[in-house]
Amino acid sequence: MQIDVLGTLDVRENGVSIAPTAPKPRQVLALLALHADRVVPVAALVDELWSGRPPRSVRTTLQTYVLQLRELITLALRSPGPDTGIGAGPGFGPASAAPPPSSGLPVPSVPSGPSASPAGSVRRGAKDVLATVPGGYLLVSGGGTSDVREFERLAGLGYRAMDAGEHKDASRLLGEALLLWTGPAFAGVPAGARLETEARRLEESRLCALDQRIEADLRLGRHRELLAELTVLTSRYATHENLHAQFMLALHRSGRRGEALDVYHRLRTTLVRDLGLEPSPRLRRLQQSILVAAPETPPPAPSRAPAVLALPAARARAGVRPV
Incomplete structure (x- = not known):
């Protein structure tokens, strides 16, 4: 999974975007993506979506949003992926994995859980990628990439270089970290209280890295x-x-x-x-x-x-x- 939140929200599974356009499911995905591989409590999602004024059918409504995300994940999982040259590139939707109606072949059903591949291995289903766990939900990245985690890694290395007086390395590392930003964090997501707080935290992190990169450049003349x-x-x-x-x-x-x-x-x-x-x-x-x-x-x-x-x-x- 590829997770990008330092700019427009973009989450890709199997090379295919699973980011919805509807505002509420988009908020859910943004919070899950930021905390990928960590449990996000139901209470946190409810607070983000409704700011202390949830509807009576709050759990049913939240489950509906999760179901919508899983449907997008299922479409992404059925795609051949970017390596095949079809299905995930420009002009191809996730459903292109299915044979065309004129082929005479049956359209395969899409599993929602783990299933055996022809080689006998187990492949992930939507409920494995977006799992229901006690108390909340878990977005499983499968060892993929996260721009936030890469930013924090590069910034940490840059600070270490700065503290060691290695200003050229510090400037390079912090510059690479800053290049990961393509706009404000969670751009295009209607943020509630929790995402707003996280966006401010990330912006402070960006300004800190920017400040120290400039400081390194000053030291370099x-x-x-x-x-x-x-x-x-x-x-x-x-x-x-x-x-x-x-x-x-x-x-x-x-x-x-x-x-x-x-x-x-x-x-x-x-x-x-x-x-x-x-x-x-x-x-x-x-x-x-x-x-x-x-x-x-x-x-x-x-x-x-x-x-x-x-x-x-x-x-x-x-x-x-x-x-």
């Missing part, structure tokens, strides 16, 4: 290369102090001290106006160090440049544990 990216990021995250601090450093080390100070003043204006807060002491110290620096003062060597703002707490909050 890639100041000018970062300017365009940081221009966009500081506009998008108008109160994110660390991104502004990195932008200030990149500008200053590119010989644009006045613009670096302008970035500080814009951030301070936004913080005071919108949040009633002054910039942090660390950011004020950075502003002062740029203010008093002589124009001809060379930038610090990348290998000795201190981190702008250390982020161990941010990593912990983001749910991506540094290794």
Whole structure:
């Protein structure tokens, strides 16, 4: 199974999408996919779908959504799969596994549970992929891929490289982790309370990885290369102090001290106006160090440049544990 939630929800079994278009079943699949190979309690699904106001027929309704997902899984399992060149490619629906009516051959029935293949081996049924277990449901990935787990793996390796001073490796690994994101988490899914919380957690993890990738690039002396990216990021995250601090450093080390100070003043204006807060002491110290620096003062060597703002707490909050 291939599970992608860092962008538009896409879950594929046997190379065929099992993502429904109906909103409620889509929510169910999103929560199950995020927690693949772990039991999702019925109570969690009910809370996600109805936010504390479930209908009287809540269990029957939830079972209906699960049945709809299993029907899609069954169609995916009957497909020949992507390796055959038919059935799973563009222009072919899952039902293309069945012989055409004109062939004169009987249309095979689709098993809902395990069955014996011609070779005598047991193949999975829909109830094996989406299993009912005591207290909830379990989406079995069968050792497949998950973009969230791959993101967390690469980010963890990137943090380890960063802590070891291996900034080139850190930049590469964190960059690879960030490339897994194709949009906001669970894009296109009408999220309830639980998915909204998970989406915020994942976004914090993404920002933490982004921050540390930029920090690694600053350590490598890639100041000018970062300017365009940081221009966009500081506009998008108008109160994110660390991104502004990195932008200030990149500008200053590119010989644009006045613009670096302008970035500080814009951030301070936004913080005071919108949040009633002054910039942090660390950011004020950075502003002062740029203010008093002589124009001809060379930038610090990348290998000795201190981190702008250390982020161990941010990593912990983001749910991506540094290794």
